[in-house]
Amino acid sequence: MLDRRDFLITGALTAAACVWPPRARASSVYPLKLTRGDRLLFATQVNGHAVEALLDSAAEASILDSEVARKIGLASSEVATAKGSGEKNFEVPLAKGVTLSAAGLTLRDQTVAIADLSDVGQRLLGHPLDMILGRELFDAARLRIDIDRRELEVMGDRAEPRGIRLELKTVNGIEVFPVRVEGEQVLAAFDLGNGANVLVSSGYAKRCGLLTDGRTVSQETGGGLGGETKRSVIVLKSLEIAELTLANVAASIDEGDSATDLNIGISVLRHFVITADFRVHALWLEAVRD
Numbered sequence: 080m081l082d083r084r085d086f087l088i089t090g091a092l093t094a095a096a097c098v099w100p101p102r103a104r105a106s107s108v109y110p111l112k113l114t115r116g117d118r119l120l121f122a123t124q125v126n127g128h129a130v131e132a133l134l135d136s137a138a139e140a141s142i143l144d145s146e147v148a149r150k151i152g153l154a155s156s157e158v159a160t161a162k163g164s165g166e167k168n169f170e171v172p173l174a175k176g177v178t179l180s181a182a183g184l185t186l187r188d189q190t191v192a193i194a195d196l197s198d199v200g201q202r203l204l205g206h207p208l209d210m211i212l213g214r215e216l217f218d219a220a221r222l223r224i225d226i227d228r229r230e231l232e233v234m235g236d237r238a239e240p241r242g243i244r245l246e247l248k249t250v251n252g253i254e255v256f257p258v259r260v261e262g263e264q265v266l267a268a269f270d271l272g273n274g275a276n277v278l279v280s281s282g283y284a285k286r287c288g289l290l291t292d293g294r295t296v297s298q299e300t301g302g303g304l305g306g307e308t309k310r311s312v313i314v315l316k317s318l319e320i321a322e323l324t325l326a327n328v329a330a331s332i333d334e335g336d337s338a339t340d341l342n343i344g345i346s347v348l349r350h351f352v353i354t355a356d357f358r359v360h361a362l363w364l365e366a367v368r369d
Contacts, residue, residue: 107232107234108230108231109121110231111134111226111231113226114203114204114205115204116203116205117344117345118204118272118274119133119134119271120133120134121134122181123179123210123212125143125153125177125191125210126151126177126178127180131208132210132211133203133212134212136213136272137214137254137269137270137271137272137273137342138213138214139214141191141210141211141213141215142210143209144193144196144197144207145193145194146195146197147209148174153174153193156174156175157172157173158172159192171193172192173190173192176188176189179191179212181212181216182220182231182233183233184216196208214254214357217254221238221355221356222234222356223353224271224355225353226348227349227367240354240363241352241363243321243322243364243365245257245362245363246362247355247360247361248266248360249360250268250339251338251339253268253269253338253339254355255268256269258320258341259318259319260317261317262317267340267341267343269348272344273343275344276330276331276346277315277343277344277346278332278342279330279340280333280339280341281337284313289332290311290332294313295314296312296313298312308334310333310334312332314327314328314329315330318347320347320351321364323364323366349367350367351366351367352365352367353365
């Protein structure tokens with residue numbers, strides 16, 4: 080997942096992108112691959128070339144691996160500064176006028192970042208990573224995602240999703256939704272690119288005394304783009320989302336300049352069948368019954 084505060088240039092460029100529906104679609108359900116590290120991979124095309132992309136709802140812009148970009152002849156025209164979930168900022172070339180195709184949708188005139196994803200691919204997946212497919216797909220259609228069934232469905236705009244509707248709000252290019260942590264309401268990033276623990280910003284942890292109230296603190300190695308980083312790990316006594324209460328939830332402290340107080344990924348979201356429509360700023364969560 081990228082930290083969009085240092086990558087806002089792409090948000091402005093992709094906002095007016097054109098989306099064309101497919102001419103014909105036998106089925107609106109598409110397979111997802113759930114990796115060993117709880118990341119979702121999805122078949123995508125870049126300018127007609129097939130790639131396998133990591134689905135990341137909290138990435139403001141899609142990122143193509145530099146070697147893949149070279150092979151398909153994709154050239155950059157600008158450079159921007161990006162900050163990932165690791166420790167370092169990094170420069171990324173930007174390619175304009177790119178056509179992305181996924182889930183039967185064609186997204187024209189996109190701006191795509193180009194970066195070396197070999198390290199993050201090996202650390203998170205154990206193999207090369209072609210692409211990170213960002214929020215462009217979620218801005219284009221109403222998507223229903225069933226993590227356990229490994230399915231993504233493109234829903235009609237008039238289809239009424241099942242589950243509890245939560246309002247989304249855009250903060251620094253990321254969609255956030257309301258949750259409750261140990262009884263207190265917090266806005267959390269909706270991040271399907273996060274396959275690890277819930278992330279808690281260091282500022283929020285400090286305000287709530289989460290590292291000084293006597294609870295056990297351990298250490299882990301984490302991070303994505305920008306390299307590895309060391310994080311403290313605590314346990315949240317309760318996390319309430321869409322009328323579902325989870326107890327004793329592992330949470331890692333993000334010492335970086337976090338865009339949100341909380342970041343919730345697949346470890347928690349897999350308890351729901353998810354419908355997301357960024358165009359109407361809505362998220363529907365249907366609890367999965369055991």
